[in-house]
Structures are given as structure tokens and as C-alpha cells.
Amino acid sequence: MKRVLGVALGILTAIGGFLDIGDMVTNAVVGSRFGLSLAWVVVVGVIGICVFAQMSGRVAAVSGRATFELIRERLGPRVAVLNLGASFMINLMTLTAEIGGVALALQLVSSVSYLLWVPFAALAVWLVIWRVKFSVMENVAGLVGLCLIGFAVALFLLNPDWSELGRQAVPGASTGTEKVSTYWFYAVALFGAAMTPYEVFFFSSGAVEEGWTVKDLARSRANVLVGFPLGGLLSLAIAGCAAVVLLPQFISVTALSQVMLPVAMAGGKVLLALIIVGIVAATAGAALETTLSAGYTIAQFLGWPWGKFRPPAQAARFHLLMIICLIVGIGTLMTGVDPIQVTEISVVFSAVALPLTYLPILIVANDPEYMGEHVNGQALNGTALIYLVIILAAALAAIPLLIITGAGR
Amino acid sequence: MPEGGSVRVWRRAVGLILCLGLLCGCSQRAEAMEDLIKALGDAHSAIASSILAIELYEHERSTRAVTETVLRDMAGQIVDVASALESVKIDSDQTQSDRDAALAAVHAGVTAVLASRDELKTHSAVGNIAELESAARQVDSVLAELRGSR
Numbered sequence: 001m002k003r004v005l006g007v008a009l010g011i012l013t014a015i016g017g018f019l020d021i022g023d024m025v026t027n028a029v030v031g032s033r034f035g036l037s038l039a040w041v042v043v044v045g046v047i048g049i050c051v052f053a054q055m056s057g058r059v060a061a062v063s064g065r066a067t068f069e070l071i072r073e074r075l076g077p078r079v080a081v082l083n084l085g086a087s088f089m090i091n092l093m094t095l096t097a098e099i100g101g102v103a104l105a106l107q108l109v110s111s112v113s114y115l116l117w118v119p120f121a122a123l124a125v126w127l128v129i130w131r132v133k134f135s136v137m138e139n140v141a142g143l144v145g146l147c148l149i150g151f152a153v154a155l156f157l158l159n160p161d162w163s164e165l166g167r168q169a170v171p172g173a174s175t176g177t178e179k180v181s182t183y184w185f186y187a188v189a190l191f192g193a194a195m196t197p198y199e200v201f202f203f204s205s206g207a208v209e210e211g212w213t214v215k216d217l218a219r220s221r222a223n224v225l226v227g228f229p230l231g232g233l234l235s236l237a238i239a240g241c242a243a244v245v246l247l248p249q250f251i252s253v254t255a256l257s258q259v260m261l262p263v264a265m266a267g268g269k270v271l272l273a274l275i276i277v278g279i280v281a282a283t284a285g286a287a288l289e290t291t292l293s294a295g296y297t298i299a300q301f302l303g304w305p306w307g308k309f310r311p312p313a314q315a316a317r318f319h320l321l322m323i324i325c326l327i328v329g330i331g332t333l334m335t336g337v338d339p340i341q342v343t344e345i346s347v348v349f350s351a352v353a354l355p356l357t358y359l360p361i362l363i364v365a366n367d368p369e370y371m372g373e374h375v376n377g378q379a380l381n382g383t384a385l386i387y388l389v390i391i392l393a394a395a396l397a398a399i400p401l402l403i404i405t406g407a408g409r
Numbered sequence: 410m411p412e413g414g415s416v417r418v419w420r421r422a423v424g425l426i427l428c429l430g431l432l433c434g435c436s437q438r439a440e441a442m443e444d445l446i447k448a449l450g451d452a453h454s455a456i457a458s459s460i461l462a463i464e465l466y467e468h469e470r471s472t473r474a475v476t477e478t479v480l481r482d483m484a485g486q487i488v489d490v491a492s493a494l495e496s497v498k499i500d501s502d503q504t505q506s507d508r509d510a511a512l513a514a515v516h517a518g519v520t521a522v523l524a525s526r527d528e529l530k531t532h533s534a535v536g537n538i539a540e541l542e543s544a545a546r547q548v549d550s551v552l553a554e555l556r557g558s559r
Binding site for chain 1: 447450451453454457458461462465469470471472473474475477478479482483486
């Protein structure tokens with residue numbers, strides 16, 4: 001019974017923790033401009049993150065070591081530094097966007113400018129990392145993040161024409177007044193948002209933090225294969241709400257506050273309050289994950305002691321690094337840069353960094369020296385290779401599309 | 410090369426240069442037109458969001474903080490649109506006239522959104538949204554005209 005409850009808790013946490021500011025903003029922007037015509041990208045992205053996250057979790061559970069440590073050991077420091085550079089920079093950008101997301105969500109509650117909330121949000125993140133147990137931190141953020149189910153409730157309450165939504169969701173449906181290049185730019189952005197690199201590093205390092213072993217493989221699979229797709233459905237619900245309310249009025253989402261309008265229309269103040277709590281939890285949870293991922297990647301590359309399972313005094317450099325990353329995030333946001341723009345750019349650059357993140361994971365997951373009998377099967381390798389081709393295409397297209405479309409403007 | 414052949418080459422060169430000039434001119438005009446349409450689309454989006462936010466607030470479906478935030482965000486967006494319009498390159502009388510019409514409509518939108526934002530801040534309510542609706546109509550009309558002439 002205890003085991004079943006543990007699996008259920010893991011799945012619920014995975015659903016609540018799946019969405020971050022990148023998913024929310026990109027899906028709302030896409031829904032308001034393209035309806036559900038890019039829903040297929042969310043499906044492709046969710047399958048991709050499932051493939052690589054469960055691989056990454058399995059590597060950690062079987063070897064007892066985080067993926068990044070093994071990448072450095074298996075592929076050498078030169079290849080690992082490429083992986084590190086790409087992942088770390090994207091992670092830092094995502095961390096900045098998430099802190100901005102928490103601040104924007106708090107502005108929705110208080111109407112006080114988000115800039116004033118930025119330092120408090122970052123301080124809260126640091127305090128939680130410093131003081132709160134890993135499992136408590138992860139479960140609370142994930143479970144409260146479940147409030148985002150309110151988007152699915154909102155979509156049902158809006159009573160949309162489901163057949164019309166279904167027609168929009170057919171791949172290749174009309175892009176309306178939008179250009180084809182803009183459509184593909186957002187396809188790459190959505191893909192990048194779904195497959196953000198920090199998710200796999202956090203997943204594998206988190207497995208080490210929680211002391212997973214081979215016995216936990218089923219739990220790890222359940223978390224990923226059930227939790228992530230259900231989280232992906234919430235992404236689609238956000239796009240659906242925007243498609244039903246904002247698209248017909250030619251309102252393009254450029255601010256988080258606009259994402260609230262369909263929710264208020266559907267469920268009034270109660271649903272609005274629920275969603276805002278969910279956004280605070282989801283962005284705060286993602287801010288915690290990206291801050292920890294920043295520490296994990298550098299510390300694992302340099303061989304420093306790392307992890308929340310160690311007292312901070314024993315992993316001082318790991319904690320100092322996270323503090324520096326938070327300060328850089330605060331500094332960036334304080335320049336007045338729009339957190340939504342940071343988010344949009346970060347998901348596109350995520351797509352650029354994807355090959356450097358996922359190829360090494362695939363190599364390590366196929367090495368019998370680390371994995372023993374738990375190396376990838378043929379079917380999984382086949383799927384992963386197809387995904388590497390998609391990832392490479394997205395990475396190569398991302399920058400040209402960014403330039404051609406003026407970042408989707 | 411015989412003299413006739415040289416003249417033909419020159420004529421072709423001049424023709425090519427004229428064609429390129431014409432193409433550049435057309436492409437500049439098309440680019441300016443795209444910029445104007447994009448800006449008006451953004452202005453429409455900001456005004457329509459403001460109207461929707463205020464209506465939801467008046468029907469007690471939204472909170473004051475959310476409404477204030479939407480109006481603040483949309484005020485920032487429409488002010489940016491006005492600045493972007495002012496920097497659109499003018500290369501003909503027609504573009505100048507289109508830009509002026511777009512600017513007038515967007516300025517009406519800026520005034521309406523800022524007024525609504527300030528009214529909500531000071532009186533906790535927005536008396537009427539007629540000014541916003543009028544600005545929206547003005548923006549939509551110029552937008553339709555520009556799309557029609559594209």
C-alpha cells in the first residue's frame with residue numbers, strides 16, 4: 001500500500017511539476033495565434049522528454065550516479081564541456097525566466113510591480129534550497145502545481161466547439177494570417193519548451209538525491225510515462241483556452257496577465273485564484289529545479305561534492321554557485337528586460353542545445369559498463385535515434401527561424 | 410565589340426538597374442506596409458485585451474489586481490506600438506498618409522488604455538469603456554483599409 005501511495009505521489013508530483021513558465025507562455029502564445037494547429041508538437045515533445053527522462057532516471061538508478069558525472073567520465077572533459085556550456089547557459093536563462101515568472105504571478109495577486117517581487121522570489125528560492133528537505137521541496141511544489149488542472153477545468157467550462165478544436169489540431173491545418181516561417185518558429189519553440197535540458201539533469205540528479213536503486217525503476221518509469229503525458233495535457237489545455245477565447249478576438253498573448261482572461265471568463269475569481277496559486281507553485285518549483293540544476297551540472301563536471309543530501313557546509317561550492325546563479329538572474333531581470341521575452345528566447349535556445357544534451361545521455365545509457373543488463377533495448381534506441389534526428393533538425397532551424405521571423409513577432 | 414552591340418549592353422544594364430530600383434522601392438513599400446499592419450494588429454490586441462479585462466472585472470469574474478495588471482501590461486504594449494510606428498521608414502506620400510492614419514488610431518488607443526488604467530487605479534472602477542471601443546473601431550478600420558490595399 002505504501003509503495004502504491006509512493007508511486008501515486010510521484011505521478012501527481014510529475015504532473016504538477018511538468019509545466020514551467022516556458023510551457024505556459026509558449027502554449028498560450030501559440031493558442032492565441034495558431035489555435036491548436038501546433039498541438040502535434042506538444043505530443044512529439046512530450047514523447048521525446050519521456051524517452052530521455054526515463055533513460056536518464058534509469059542511468060542514475062542503476063549506476064547510483066548522476067548522468068552528468070557519467071558523461072564526463074565516459075566521453076571525457078572535452079565533449080562534456082560542450083554539453084556543460086550549452087546546458088548551463090540555457091539553464092541560467094531558464095532560471096532567470098522562472099524567477100521572473102514567480103514575480104509576474106505575485107504581481108497578479110498583489111498588483112505590485114513584478115520588479116519589486118524579483119529579489120524576494122530569488123531569496124525564497126535560496127531559503128528553500130538551503131533549509132528544506134529535497135523530497136518535501138519536490139512534493140510540495142509538484143502537488144500545489146496540480147492547481148494548474150484549473151486550465152483543463154476552464155476549457156470544459158468554456159464549452160468550446162470540440163469538433164472545431166479537433167479540426168484545428170490536425171497537422172497541416174491552415175496557419176490563418178500568420179506566416180509559415182512564424183508557424184515553424186513556434187513549432188521549434190514549443191518543442192524546446194517541452195524538452196528543456198534542465199528537466200533531465202534534474203531528474204537524474206534528483207534520483208541520486210533520493211537514493212534510487214534498481215528497485216525504483218518501475219516507480220521512475222511510472223512517474224515519467226504517466227505523469228509527463230498528463231502534464232502535457234495541461235499544456236494543451238492552456239493552448240485550448242487561448243484558442244477558444246483570445247484567437248477569435250485577435251488577441252495575441254504577450255503578457256502572463258492575458259493568460260488569465262480565459263480562466264476568469266470560464267470560472268470567475270475562484271478558478272482564477274486556483275490558477276494563480278498553481279502558477280506560483282509551478283514557476284517556483286521550476287526555479288528551484290533550475291537553480292539546483294545549475295549547481296548539479298557544474299559541480300558534477302568539476303567533481304565537487306554536491307547535493308542537498310549533504311549538509312551545506314560539506315557542499316559549500318555547490319551552494320555558492322547556486323547563490324551566484326540566483327544573483328545573475330536577479331541582475332538580469334532588474335535591467336528591466338521583459339521576463340516573457342527571456343522565456344521565449346530561452347525555449348528557442350533550448351532547442352539549439354538539445355543535441356548536446358541528449359546524445360551523451362543516449363551513449364551512456366548504452367554502455368554496459370555502467371548499465372549492466374539495464375542498457376537500452378533496440379526499440380528504445382530506435383525511438384531515441386529518430387528523436388535525435390528531430391532534435392538536430394530543430395536545433396539547426398532554431399536560429400535562422402529566430403532571425404527570419406524577428407523572434408516570432 | 411561593334412557600336413550597336415555596346416549600346417544594347419548599356420540599354421540592358423540601365424534596364425536592369427531600373428528594374429532593381431523599382432523592385433527595391435516596391436519591397437520597401439511592402440516592408441513599411443507589413444510594419445504598419447503588424448503594429449496595428451498589436452494595438453488591436455492591446456485594446457481588445459483591456460476591454461475584455463474590464464468587462465470581466467465589471468461582471469465580478471476577475472479581481473482588481475489581475476485587471477490592473479492586464480491594463481498596465483497593455484498600456485506598455487500600446488505605447489511601444491506607437492514608438493514603433495514613429496520609426497517606420499517613409500518613402501512615399503502614400504506610406505506617409507498610411508502611417509499618419511495608423512498613428513492617429515494608435516494614439517487614440519494609447520489615450521484610452523492609459524485613461525482606463527488610471528481610472529481603475531484611482532476609483533477602483535472603470536466608468537465606461539466607450540473610449541476604448543471607439544479606439545478599437547478606429548484601429549480596426551485603418552487595419553482593414555491597409556489590408557485591403559495590400
